Amino acid sequence: MQKESLKSKKGILLVNLGSPKSTSVPDVKEYLDEFLMDERVIDYRWIFRALLVRGIILRTRPPKSAEAYKTVWTDEGSPLIAITEKIQKKLQKLVDVPVEIGMRYAEPSIETGIRKLVEQGISEIVLFPLYPQYAMSTTETVIEKAEEVRKAKFPNIKINYVQPFYNRDIYINCLAESIKEKLPENFDALQFSYHGVPERHIYKTDPSNTCKIDDSNCINSQVESHNARCYRHQCFKTSEAVIEKLGIPKEKAIVSFQSRLGKDKWIEPYTDETLETIPSKGVKNLAIVCPAFVSDCLETLEEISVEGKEEFLHAGGENFHYIPCLNDEDRWIDVVKILCEERLNDFYLV
Known part of the structure; x- marks a missing residue:
């Protein structure tokens, strides 16, 4: 009682x-x-x-x-x-x-x-x-x-x-299962497009004051106190875990960041620039997902599935497949x- x-x-x-x-x-x-x-x-x-x-x-x-x-x-x-x-x-x-x-x-x-x-x-x-x-x-x-x-x-x-919860097994399993059901049979690459942030945001939220964005050790760091507020690290770790769960070769995975605003330096690589360059590198059939969002919105439905598709096809891509967010699954x-x-x-x- x-x-x-x-x-x-x-x-x-x-x-x-x-x-x-x-x-x-x-x-x-x-x-x-x-x-x-x-x-x-x-x-x-x-x-x-x-x-x-x-x-x-x-x-x-x-x-x-x-x-x-x-x-x-x-x-x-x-x-x-x-x-x-x-x-x-x-x-x-x-x-x-x-x-x-x-x-x-x-x-x-x-x-x-x-x-x-x-x-x-x-x-x-x-x-x-x-x-x-x-x-x-x-x-x-x-x-x-x-x-x-x-x-x-x-x-x-x-x-x-x-x-x-970017690295929680229950979330990774859920995301991977959702993506797997929607992946086209043939794709040259799976692109993970995350919402971007200015680089200075990464430095401002770093409690250790040791972050170096151009240092690959940042992504691979196992120091939890450093990673707890590092958006960039967490995005790469989410992608890495999903790729492993799906059994996709690492060379078929791409991580990028969208929606930048203004002229300040934002975390790279940029999604729009990536979409414009990968067709020349042999990626003609692309699947793309936006794991920074759990609900589809303007940034996924318009910026990626419409504008992003146009950029990719205009650059020589042939098939563009947007994978919806988890929404209310x-x-x-x-x-x-x-x-x-x-x-x-x-x-x-x-």
């Missing part, structure tokens, strides 16, 4: 990136303003960030982004939010605690998600940032925002955070359940 009483106070909040309310230019502009003005996305001092975002980017980019969103928008609205809602509904059937969703940007916000749980009598929340790898602009900003909201609005609740929901329950159980240990 006591355990059931404790359990009734617990809940789960799934947090994803977010999306504009609609494909209208004003809604897209509002979303981009909140997203790009986040100091963990564009990490300049506020005045310089404002000059860049509000003085330059938001004057030209919203109409272009709105047109891009129109190409992926569904009858249910934003694909990312619709998929996250499906994950929530499926997970709710598997657990006996309330499950809500929140978005780091726009609505439903993290504050909205926490409030919905609190209104149900929840005082202990497992918050799951839906990002396999740790990055300043993903996991870190979600945690910082949640803590800001908690301290300001809900000081009496406790939050346990699901940690990055049942095997992925099982992984989400396990990862959340681990943190739910941690409340009993406090």
